[in-house]
Amino acid sequence: MWKFLLPFAAFVALAVLFAFGLNPGRDIHALPSPLIGKPAPEFALTDLLDPAHAVSNKALDGQVYVLNVWATWCVPCREEHPALVAISQQHVVPIIGLNWKDQRERAQQWLQQLGNPYQSVAFDGDGRVAIDWGVYGAPETYLVDARGRVIYKYISPMTQQVWDSEFMPRIEAARRGGA
Amino acid sequence: MRLVPHAALLLVLQAATPAVVAAAPAMNAAAPAADSGPAAVDAAATAALAAPSAPAAKAALPVDANGQLEDRALQARFEEITKQLRCLVCQNESIADSNAELAGDLRRQVTEMLVAGKSDDAIFHYMTDRYGEFVRFNPPLEPKTLLIWGAPFFMVLLGAFIVFRIARQRAAMPLDDEPSTESR
Numbered sequence: 001m002w003k004f005l006l007p008f009a010a011f012v013a014l015a016v017l018f019a020f021g022l023n024p025g026r027d028i029h030a031l032p033s034p035l036i037g038k039p040a041p042e043f044a045l046t047d048l049l050d051p052a053h054a055v056s057n058k059a060l061d062g063q064v065y066v067l068n069v070w071a072t073w074c075v076p077c078r079e080e081h082p083a084l085v086a087i088s089q090q091h092v093v094p095i096i097g098l099n100w101k102d103q104r105e106r107a108q109q110w111l112q113q114l115g116n117p118y119q120s121v122a123f124d125g126d127g128r129v130a131i132d133w134g135v136y137g138a139p140e141t142y143l144v145d146a147r148g149r150v151i152y153k154y155i156s157p158m159t160q161q162v163w164d165s166e167f168m169p170r171i172e173a174a175r176r177g178g179a
Numbered sequence: 180m181r182l183v184p185h186a187a188l189l190l191v192l193q194a195a196t197p198a199v200v201a202a203a204p205a206m207n208a209a210a211p212a213a214d215s216g217p218a219a220v221d222a223a224a225t226a227a228l229a230a231p232s233a234p235a236a237k238a239a240l241p242v243d244a245n246g247q248l249e250d251r252a253l254q255a256r257f258e259e260i261t262k263q264l265r266c267l268v269c270q271n272e273s274i275a276d277s278n279a280e281l282a283g284d285l286r287r288q289v290t291e292m293l294v295a296g297k298s299d300d301a302i303f304h305y306m307t308d309r310y311g312e313f314v315r316f317n318p319p320l321e322p323k324t325l326l327i328w329g330a331p332f333f334m335v336l337l338g339a340f341i342v343f344r345i346a347r348q349r350a351a352m353p354l355d356d357e358p359s360t361e362s363r
Contacts, residue, residue: 031310031311034307034312035309127280128284133309
């Protein structure tokens with residue numbers, strides 16, 4: 001009897017594997033971040049809009065914030081931009097931009113044309129801060145809690161739907177958890 | 180693409196995991212590829228003209244005209260380490276082989292850490308702290324990587340067991356062409 005069951009079991013196992021592996025909704029490039037639950041890497045960079053100013057995430061200690069990694073060479077970043085602008089107008093948490101390996105003028109132009117959803121944008125021209133955060137593509141969006149720990153990382157363009165389903169519950173939980 | 184010797188073992192497993200089987204890259208996220216069109220050309224042009232921060236930082240490193248470290252021992256370690264680190268943009272290439280910009284940034288990081296006198300272990304730790312174990316083509320043998328390292332041996336044993344069983348069954352069966360019965 002088990003001679004017939006064994007191939008059947010193997011078939012079911014493969015079917016489950018493929019159902020998971022070939023699922024079109026799964027981004028095969030998405031990797032789990034080792035940063036989750038760890039303190040957010042500190043940075044102090046120049047402000048994209050005003051190089052004389054510094055942008056540091058130290059100033060955000062004690063509040064929940066979002067760090068969004070973007071660049072003008074990144075096509076999906078343009079795709080997510082309207083969603084970011086809309087989210088920023090809901091004034092839930094500050095959104096900090098990390099402009100990654102970009103050119104200052106282009107990035108400034110981008111914000112002028114498409115709107116600026118960011119409370120401030122740090123200019124990471126040589127990508128060193130991005131390495132600290134484990135960035136390997138753009139756009140990436142991180143959620144940091146009031147204790148300065150990274151609690152979530154989302155890889156892919158932001159949408160209102162993702163914001164509502166993935167970010168809002170975590171933000172509310174982080175706030176309930178208290179600082 | 181050139182593979183690190185030890186990576187061959189991992190590839191056996193990866194071939195079985197869906198991540199690589201489903202290689203059709205429904206790329207939701209872009210990466211700073213070296214050939215990202217006009218932006219890259221512009222960047223190169225401005226780099227040549229204005230020489231912003233990146234080339235200046237490079238000049239501080241003890242590298243020769245070919246971009247190799249002057250210290251041969253360090254260069255050898257550099258090559259060994261970068262061969263064992265995965266480029267996260269083009270995930271089956273090492274950062275030694277990849278042309279992606281991120282790979283270039285990580286090579287620079289490795290160079291700087293070597294020059295600063297960091298050990299190989301410290302460099303690998305630096306990378307796994309940021310990108311996870313996935314960044315290593317040659318992960319260390321430890322409890323959580325036991326499955327990766329043990330699976331090939333397990334497969335061989337399983338195969339041997341199956342072959343052994345079939346062989347024993349066949350040995351127990353009478354052969355068709357044996358003149359044991361008089362009916363044929």
